[in-house]
Amino acid sequence: MPAVRGRLTPHAPLAPLVWFKAGGAAEWLFEPADADDLSDFLRALDPAVPVMALGLGSNLIVRDGGVPGVTIRLGKPFATVAPLDAVTLRCGGGASGILVSSTARDAGVAGLEFLRSIPGTVGGFVRMNGGAYGRETADVLVEAEVVLRSGERRTLAARDLGYSYRHSTLPDGAVVIAAIFRGDRGESAAIQAEMDRIAAAREASQPLRSKTGGSTFKNPDGHKAWALVDAAGCRGLRRGDAQVSEKHTNFLLNLGAATSADIEALGEDVRARVKAASGVELEWEIQRVGVASDHGEAA
The missing domain is CATH 3.30.43.10 (Uridine Diphospho-n-acetylenolpyruvylglucosamine Reductase, domain 2)
Structure with missing residues (x-):
């Protein structure tokens, strides 16, 4: 090394x-x-x-x-957020959505409240076009600073990232080290109220206090993934200690001792059942990385 x-x-x-x-x-x-x-x-x-x-x-x-x-x-060196002007923020690639949205609130920048609900960092938002509650990264990103696999540093405009639903064309091995987000002028109290509304809705509908991976499958055109999973009879379905959440069926849970092989295999069970019940083939939203162990198989 x-x-x-x-x-x-x-x-x-x-x-x-x-x-x-x-x-x-x-x-x-x-x-x-x-x-x-x-x-x-x-x-x-x-x-x-x-x-x-x-x-x-x-x-x-x-x-x-x-x-x-x-x-x-x-x-920590990359977990910084600072206003550039009245409506834009420069955010380090390691900054959380909570930090970005809170800094935006304090600066009177509206339109970034949705980032409060995404449990990730700026680098992940940029790569995956992260979104929630009707907005996504592509709506607010001006440009991103990346380090390519070659070590070259480059600044890419949002239009250069080929954004689509939960997808970008950012090259493999590239690391997002910073991004500039642009919102609108707003009142801090109103921004906080919207953040509170989003946080309450998320708390009410998602198993936030569990070992989970967030939204498991992308919403197919014209459908909600959770509804397809539910209609296929998968609510509460288990494989070992891996379970489909009973609170929100597009979330998988580790009840304690689940292996990653258990979790991934459960996801494949769900995909098969949904395909059989509705004809719709769910696409993974969760990223699956690495290699299988000697005792498990990768999908």
């Missing part, structure tokens, strides 16, 4: 870092000291070594055999 100024850890367990609390280890976990440290590291790293960025691990299944290559986690 190239020399770094940050922290580079071999065989780092990833289960404690993801919401499901399951899965294997990273072959290497790199937490860069700053953007230059990240860029220098990637430039010197053998191009054949795979690279994956990890945010809060909220919409992720890490397979039990672990993740080969280098997993990059942006820590």
Whole structure:
């Protein structure tokens, strides 16, 4: 491995870092000291070594055999948010949705309240076009600063990211280190009221206090994924300690000792049942990474 100024850890367990609390280890976990440290590291790293960025691990299944290559986690140096003018914020790639929306509220910037409800970081929002409650990242992103797998730093306009529903064309191995979001002028009290409304709706409808991976399947055109899952009789369906949430059927849960293989296989059970019941083929929204263990199979 190239020399770094940050922290580079071999065989780092990833289960404690993801919401499901399951899965294997990273072959290497790199937490860069700053953007230059990240860029220098990637430039010197053998191009054949795979690279994956990890945010809060909220919409992720890490397979039990672990993740080969280098997993990059942006820590405190990248968890910053600062107003640029009356309606724009510069947000570090490691900043949470709560930090972004709260800073926007304090600055009187409306339109970013929906980020309060997405349990992830700016880097994940940009890559996956994260969204909720009728808005998505593509609606507010001006540009993103990324470090490519080659180590090159580049600024990409929102139009360059090929956004569609929960998808971008950001290259594999690229790491989002910052983004500029633009909202509208608003009153802090009204912004807080909207954030409170979103938080209450989320608390009422989602199993937030469970080991979960968030929204499991994308909504197919003309359908709600949760309704298709429910109609297929999957509410409460289990495989080992993996269960379809009874509160919100588009959430999978780890009841305690589920492996990632259990969770992923349960998701495939749900997809098969929905296809048989409705003819609709659900597409995973949760990202599944890594390799299967000797005792499990990857989908």
